[in-house]
Amino acid sequence: MxxxxxxxxxxxxxxxxxGNRLSGDVLKNISLKIEKGSFxxxxxxxxxxxxxxxxxFNGILVPISGKVLVNGIDTxxxxxxxxxxxxxxxxFQNPDNQIVAAIVEDDVAFGPENLxxxxxxxxxxxxxxxxxxxxxxxxxxxxxxxxxxxxxxxAIAGIIAMRPDCIILDxxxxxxxxxxxxxxINTIHMLHREYGLTVVLITHYMDEAxxxxxxxxxxxxxxxxxxxxxxxxxxxxxxxxxxxxxxxxTELLWKLNMSGIPVxxxxxxxxxxxxxxxxxxx
Amino acid sequence: MLKDITIGQYFPGDNLIHRLDPRxxxxxxLLYIIxxxxxxxxxxxxxxxxxxxxxxxxxxxxxKLFGKSIxxxxxxxxxxAILDIIFIREGTVYFQAGFFKLTEDGVFTAVKMIVRIIxxxxxxxxxxxxxxxxxxxxxxxxxLSPLKRLHFPVHSFAMxxxxxxxxxxxxxxxxxxxxxxxxxxxxxxxxxxxxDKAKALVPVLIPLFVSAFRRAxxxxxxxxxxxxxxxxxxxxxxxxxxxxxxxxxxxxTFIMFFAAATVAVLF
Numbered sequence: 052m053x054x055x056x057x058x059x060x061x062x063x064x065x066x067x068x069x070g071n072r073l074s075g076d077v078l079k080n081i082s083l084k085i086e087k088g089s090f091x092x093x094x095x096x097x098x099x100x101x102x103x104x105x106x107x108f109n110g111i112l113v114p115i116s117g118k119v120l121v122n123g124i125d126t127x128x129x130x131x132x133x134x135x136x137x138x139x140x141x142x143f144q145n146p147d148n149q150i151v152a153a154i155v156e157d158d159v160a161f162g163p164e165n166l167x168x169x170x171x172x173x174x175x176x177x178x179x180x181x182x183x184x185x186x187x188x189x190x191x192x193x194x195x196x197x198x199x200x201x202x203x204x205x206a207i208a209g210i211i212a213m214r215p216d217c218i219i220l221d222x223x224x225x226x227x228x229x230x231x232x233x234x235x236i237n238t239i240h241m242l243h244r245e246y247g248l249t250v251v252l253i254t255h256y257m258d259e260a261x262x263x264x265x266x267x268x269x270x271x272x273x274x275x276x277x278x279x280x281x282x283x284x285x286x287x288x289x290x291x292x293x294x295x296x297x298x299x300x301t302e303l304l305w306k307l308n309m310s311g312i313p314v315x316x317x318x319x320x321x322x323x324x325x326x327x328x329x330x331x332x333x
Numbered sequence: 334m335l336k337d338i339t340i341g342q343y344f345p346g347d348n349l350i351h352r353l354d355p356r357x358x359x360x361x362x363l364l365y366i367i368x369x370x371x372x373x374x375x376x377x378x379x380x381x382x383x384x385x386x387x388x389x390x391x392x393x394x395x396x397k398l399f400g401k402s403i404x405x406x407x408x409x410x411x412x413x414a415i416l417d418i419i420f421i422r423e424g425t426v427y428f429q430a431g432f433f434k435l436t437e438d439g440v441f442t443a444v445k446m447i448v449r450i451i452x453x454x455x456x457x458x459x460x461x462x463x464x465x466x467x468x469x470x471x472x473x474x475x476x477l478s479p480l481k482r483l484h485f486p487v488h489s490f491a492m493x494x495x496x497x498x499x500x501x502x503x504x505x506x507x508x509x510x511x512x513x514x515x516x517x518x519x520x521x522x523x524x525x526x527x528x529d530k531a532k533a534l535v536p537v538l539i540p541l542f543v544s545a546f547r548r549a550x551x552x553x554x555x556x557x558x559x560x561x562x563x564x565x566x567x568x569x570x571x572x573x574x575x576x577x578x579x580x581x582x583x584x585x586t587f588i589m590f591f592a593a594a595t596v597a598v599l600f
Binding site: 109111133136137140141143145147148149150151152153154156157160161162163164165166167168169170173174177191193194195206209210213 | 342343345465466467495496498499502503506548551552554555556557558559560561562566567568569570571572
């Protein structure tokens, strides 16, 4: 597998226009590789630096020291910045503040239009992107007529119409109701499966992270865990030390352990948890 | 309450008026407006009215919608009519009481003014109802493109309009929410005094502005992420190609326009 995103000894703090330091270290010497076609969740509570990391990966921010490489291109090189952004799409928390146009299909066309693609090709890409997120029937609607989940799917369509090979989602479900959340998460998984997109999902919902292939836990600008969800979530004490929860099924097994019933903490979803508990009685 | 406003809304459809090239539609609307205000007699006004009704029928947009949009403007219409009736004192006198004189010319002018304003509104609504906001701003961008030579930022101007139109409903809903939130904290919006009303607006406008600026910043970042860099290397999904229909429609508009002008000059 080739490497999509590389961070090398990345350090970052916010500065004003004159370069004066405005914040403490937001990211401290982070090194990280994300493989092409993988599904990575980044966990961390507010202020852990996870959103800043996301913005460094598509060149909205550039590192103070260290390097970020996207498909081998350095993001601090101004000449290549649009090349970087074309490859790494970004979806934000508030769907309302990412939609530019007053008609769904016009908004999805915004990205490809910026890339200077021919009108015919844009039409094809817009229709395909809307079909991929199951919003084709709404192509002539105004964004204000849609629910939060639907708007977020339009925002995702707007990114995939640019045909990126990686998509970074910064807490895309934080403002949605449970139904919208499910809908958006299913769409993201589908895009990963069907189109082989690299997905970096930043979230603070444990259940969303549990479905990823790899979980990176951040705290205070540092990576404190980087492993498969099975391994990360079976260390609830580490997670709780940095103010994070574990998925409910893991928590149940952990509490059983604490109260003297020895069960292996190996389940991160409901099915595995049920199996483990049933095994207790057989 | 704020959601009822229909100005600037677009109703998707597929018929002659919807399909017309938006650039042509804008030019035709301008000609139509001049047509309405040309000449003083009913003869010339009737051209504009016939033109508008024909377009209305072709667009298949329910007349009810226009009624809804005109309703909030009724006070202005009534004021205009009253002023016309009071201050125009020529012509046959129907009725006199002291200073007040109801004259033929006054009534006639008032009726003409009301008809003109109503048709002006219907005509311009027809444009926004049948043309998507993007098409409209694209068309304005293209019509104004000669100004680029004078370094007028035509593209930025069009993009600003697109974003403004996009955020009208969003900010309306937000205003409703802020009003509800301030009411829950005990703010009074029910006083009828103008001073109190103005005062009550402050706690609504400040949060609204703060949030609008925050939205602007987030939107700017999102646009950058989607490779936006002004009109450098930018293409459009919907290209505008004037067809026979557009040319014929414009020709008919011009014929009507000159007929109305001739009538206005002759009578």
